Amino acid sequence: xxxxxxxxxxxxxxxxxxxxxxxxxxxxxxxxxxxxxxxxxxxxxxxxxxxxxxxxxxxxxxxxxxxxxxxxxxxxxxxxxxxxxxxxxxxxxxxxxxxxxxxxxxxxxxxxxxxxxxxxxxxxxxxxxxxxxxxxxxxxxxxxxxxxxxxxxxxxxxxxxxxxxxxxxxxxxxxxxxxxxxxxxxxxxxxxxxxxxxxxxxxxxxxxxxxxxxxxxxxxxxxxxxxxxxxxxxxxxxxxxxxxxxxxxxxxxxxxxxxxxxxxxxxxxxxxxxxxxxxxxxxxxxxxxxxxxxxxxxxxxxxxxxxxxxxxxxxxxxxxxxxxxxxxxxxxxxxxxxxxxxxxxxxxxxxxxxxxxxxxxxxxxxxxxxxxxxxxxxxxxxxxxxxxxxxxxxxxxxxxxxxxxxxxxxxxxxxxxxxxxxxxxxxxxxxxxxxxxxxxxxxxxxxxxxxxxxxxxxxxxxxxxxxxxxxxxxxxxxxxxxxxx
Numbered sequence: 426x427x428x429x430x431x432x433x434x435x436x437x438x439x440x441x442x443x444x445x446x447x448x449x450x451x452x453x454x455x456x457x458x459x460x461x462x463x464x465x466x467x468x469x470x471x472x473x474x475x476x477x478x479x480x481x482x483x484x485x486x487x488x489x490x491x492x493x494x495x496x497x498x499x500x501x502x503x504x505x506x507x508x509x510x511x512x513x514x515x516x517x518x519x520x521x522x523x524x525x526x527x528x529x530x531x532x533x534x535x536x537x538x539x540x541x542x543x544x545x546x547x548x549x550x551x552x553x554x555x556x557x558x559x560x561x562x563x564x565x566x567x568x569x570x571x572x573x574x575x576x577x578x579x580x581x582x583x584x585x586x587x588x589x590x591x592x593x594x595x596x597x598x599x600x601x602x603x604x605x606x607x608x609x610x611x612x613x614x615x616x617x618x619x620x621x622x623x624x625x626x627x628x629x630x631x632x633x634x635x636x637x638x639x640x641x642x643x644x645x646x647x648x649x650x651x652x653x654x655x656x657x658x659x660x661x662x663x664x665x666x667x668x669x670x671x672x673x674x675x676x677x678x679x680x681x682x683x684x685x686x687x688x689x690x691x692x693x694x695x696x697x698x699x700x701x702x703x704x705x706x707x708x709x710x711x712x713x714x715x716x717x718x719x720x721x722x723x724x725x726x727x728x729x730x731x732x733x734x735x736x737x738x739x740x741x742x743x744x745x746x747x748x749x750x751x752x753x754x755x756x757x758x759x760x761x762x763x764x765x766x767x768x769x770x771x772x773x774x775x776x777x778x779x780x781x782x783x784x785x786x787x788x789x790x791x792x793x794x795x796x797x798x799x800x801x802x803x804x805x806x807x808x809x810x811x812x813x814x815x816x817x818x819x820x821x822x823x824x825x826x827x828x829x830x831x832x833x834x835x836x837x838x839x840x841x842x843x844x845x846x847x848x849x850x851x852x853x854x855x856x857x858x859x860x861x862x863x864x865x866x867x868x869x870x871x872x873x874x875x876x877x878x879x880x881x882x883x884x885x886x887x888x889x890x891x892x893x894x895x896x897x898x899x900x901x902x903x904x905x906x907x908x909x910x
Contacts, residue, residue, distance in 0.1 A: 456638050458584040461557065461582065507523075507555060520564070530550030590750075705834070710827065716877050766829060779814075781875075832844065
């Protein structure tokens with residue numbers, strides 16, 4: 426009887442530890458996810474400044490578009506190298522590097538004196554974006570307990586959507602204060618320069634907060650710092666049991682013994698030069714961008730004007746879309762560890778396919794010119810509803826869940842490298858989709874949305890056939906079974 430009571434007391438203590446741990450892990454994950462905020466902020470802040478920059482530097486349409494999209498190329502470079510740097514110097518070091526790159530880019534863009542100068546600093550910021558896109562999900566996956574890992578990893582996407590929203594708000598506030606993005610304001614600077622300067626604040630905050638979080642226990646064990654890894658595990662697991670911590674350390678060591686030192690060479694496999702699991706990660710990333718989500722955020726003005734909104738209302742409609750994106754991300758946070766990753770992705774693919782198909786049909790009814798289409802009733806309201814269903818379908822599923830999967834699906838020793846390759850593919854796909862949209866739109870928006878609908882259908886088939894569920898599995902179990910491809 427006394428043994429039972431002792432066991433109950435021990436269980437109660439473990440439960441209390443678990444509650445404290447949840448708070449600790451959430452705070453650590455929030456710090457890592459600030460990289461996602463910078464990710465969203467940097468990719469959106471230029472949208473409020475682009476017209477003023479185009480006028481000030483007398484840019485052609487093509488060069489103006491490249492000044493916006495060049496950051497995506499920098500992001501691909503940053504994502505490609507982030508994994509190797511993280512495996513060599515640690516996850517904390519890469520977070521600090523990302524914060525510094527963001528800050529340098531913000532200051533450099535604000536002081537830009539020519540378009541080539543601005544493009545240089547935008548690329549630097551893009552490298553920071555790419556670094557953040559890799560390190561945040563990697564770090565969160567490696568410190569979070571399995572039962573809450575999906576929810577905590579979803580903070581990355583939530584932070585991205587909040588960053589987009591914050592960029593829109595700060596751009597609007599500065600532009601309204603100055604009476605326009607091209608007008609001068611504080612210290613005699615043009616308003617668009619201040620739009621970039623704002624980015625220094627979250628950049629510095631992220632770099633400083635990164636100094637306060639513990640290093641990933643898996644990285645510490647890989648480098649032979651077993652004692653420190655045990656201390657970190659005790660903090661995040663919330664257990665006073667040395668045996669429980671030692672078992673976890675042993676599990677991590679055993680998973681690492683099955684593999685070699687991390688290298689991009691470890692990603693090589695028999696299928697087109699890469700391991701099947703790497704191809705799954707790459708295709709998840711490409712499909713996430715291939716459904717055209719950034720078209721809604723980068724080129725939404727055409728859609729809203731086509732259904733009757735005035736150009737002056739573009740900011741309001743963009744804010745509504747970004748707020749919707751933020752809100753629905755909470756759906757994913759609530760569901761990802763209960764329902765699972767694969768069911769959410771399949772539902773999201775179905776929702777995107779139907780909504781994009783409706784948008785394609787709606788724009789096939791458009792009158793006016795290709796550059797300025799006009800939708801007759803009832804197709805205008807139908808297109809607006811379909812566009813918001815599309816944003817909800819993506820924001821509650823593919824937006825956050827792909828980042829969750831990329832952070833946890835790879836075996837431990839290739840996690841950072843595999844995620845780096847997948848994230849680089851994602852940024853290149855983002856660049857390709859964003860830059861090709863104007864050409865597609867010139868043929869008619871029905872062709873653009875029709876193509877994205879087809880890709881959404883392909884994403885449904887791909888998830889059903891190739892993606893394995895990772896809900897509730899420890900990271901040490903990943904890679905024990907070959908992935909389908």
